[in-house]
Amino acid sequence: MPQPSPVTVVLEREGRTLVYPRLTTAHQLLNRLELGVNDCLVIRDGELLTPDRKIRPGDAITVRTVVSRG
Amino acid sequence: MKCSRCGAVAQVALPSHHSGFCPDCFRVFFSRQVERAIHQHRMFSQQEPVLVALSGGKDSLSLLRELVLQGYNVTGLHIDLGIPESSPAARAKVEAFCAALGARLAVLDMASEGVPIPAVKACVTRPICSVCGKIKRYYFNKFAMDNGFAAICTGHNLDDEVGRLFANTLRWDVGYLSDQGPSLPGRDGFVAKCRPLYRLSEYETAAYAFLSGIDIHVAPCPYSKGASFTRRKELMNRLEGESPGAKLQFYESFLKNARPHFEAAEDRGGVALAPCERCGYPTSAVVCNVCRIREKLG
Structure with a gap:
């Protein structure tokens, strides 16, 4: 049986890319990254995802931390 | 999650307001928060000329956009700090943003003023963020006074205010x-001095900038690593995560219940200010900090 495509997550500020074999929701992603609901923007295809939104196999997600550093 | 106003798919979840918004309704929410801050604290009228300090980040650019859309008489002021790793990029973002918005912009160059921040950093022993902040506030105030502006607006948001x-x-x-x-x-x-974004969190200004297509300057200042204000914000965010709305309540309660007492105490025994012997702007010393730094740099 073919494996589902992994989810790619770009951490914008850190300049790192993470690959997850599977993620269910934006909330699960935030938990994996140990981030709160309003700590970052979760972006997919030019849209912001609220924590309850489903993440599909093969999705490319960008995480933009919102705390400014001067 | 559905938008609390129109029922469309929400893109912004705001636990502190028990709400979620689609992009259009979120922009309405954002505008109303800015409007409420300006009116509630009688900041300025539509006609008065107001200066908006622009760093190139999400807060200041979002503030300028919102004030322009609401019809205020605003001019942007960018201070070019002269830091090779970050200043040219920040200045370019501000200039492009103001040109696209059709907003007036003035730029003050710290190298031309004799206080480029890298040279200042090399000659002071105090943390550079504190000195840089003082220099920026001095020049914002001086420019506003010299050019007849009624007020200076900064993009300080709720997280900045609560952290401070x-x-x-x-x-x-x-x-x-x-x-x-x-x-x-x-x-x-x-x-x-006015802070019209004080009711809006850092997340909310970031979401507004994103949803409005604002091209912001994202690279942090190379000198701000480990700055204490970042740690304080993270601490307050943990509190907000466990108790949504705690930040705004802490701040609003301070304004209502505590600040008047501190104002009265300061009136009784505060430090007296007098004009600086060199530049004439108020200082608690004979010569102000900025003039002393400028003289030290020769």
């Missing part, structure tokens, strides 16, 4: 607690 309040409270700093707030009236040598 938390730090001032930890030190019980009567002087700083006496005048912390979203609006500080003008007085001798000082133009009025």
Whole structure:
């Protein structure tokens, strides 16, 4: 049986890319990254995802931390 | 999650307001928060000329956009700090943004003023963020006074304000607690200062900038690594995560219940200000900090 495509997550500020074999929701992603609901923007295809939104196999997600550093 | 106003798919979840918004309704929410701050604290009228300090980040650019859309008489002011790793990029973003928005913009170059920040950093022993902040506030005020502006607006958001309040409270700093707030009236040598984004969190301004297609300057200042204000914000965010709405409540309760007492205490025993012997702007010393730094740099 073919494996589902992994989810790619770009951490914008850190300049790192993470690959997850599977993620269910934006909330699960935030938990994996140990981030709160309003700590970052979760972006997919030019849209912001609220924590309850489903993440599909093969999705490319960008995480933009919102705390400014001067 | 559905939008609390129109029922469309929400893109912004705001636990502190028990709400979620689609992009259009979120922009309405954002505008109303700015409008409410301006009116509630009688910051400025539509006609008065107002200066908006622009760093190139999400907060200041979002503020300028919103004030322009609401029909205020605003001009942007960018201070080019002269830091090779970050200043040219920040300045380019500000210039492009103002040109696209059709907003007036003035730029002050710290190298031309004799205080480029890298040289300042090399000659002071205090943390550079504190000195840089002082220099920026000096030039914002001077430019506003010299050019007849009624007020200076900065993009300080709720997280900035709460972080600062938390730090001032930890030190019980009567002087700083006496005048912390979203609006500080003008007085001798000082133009009025306003913070119209004080009701909006850092997340909300970031979401507004994203949803409005604002191309922001994202690279952090190379000198700000490990700055204490970042740690304080993270601490307050943990509190907000466990108790949504705690930040706004802490800040609004301070304004209502505590600040008047600190103001009264400061009136009784505050530091007297007099014009600086060199530049004429108010200082608690004979020569102000900025003039002393400028002289030190030759």
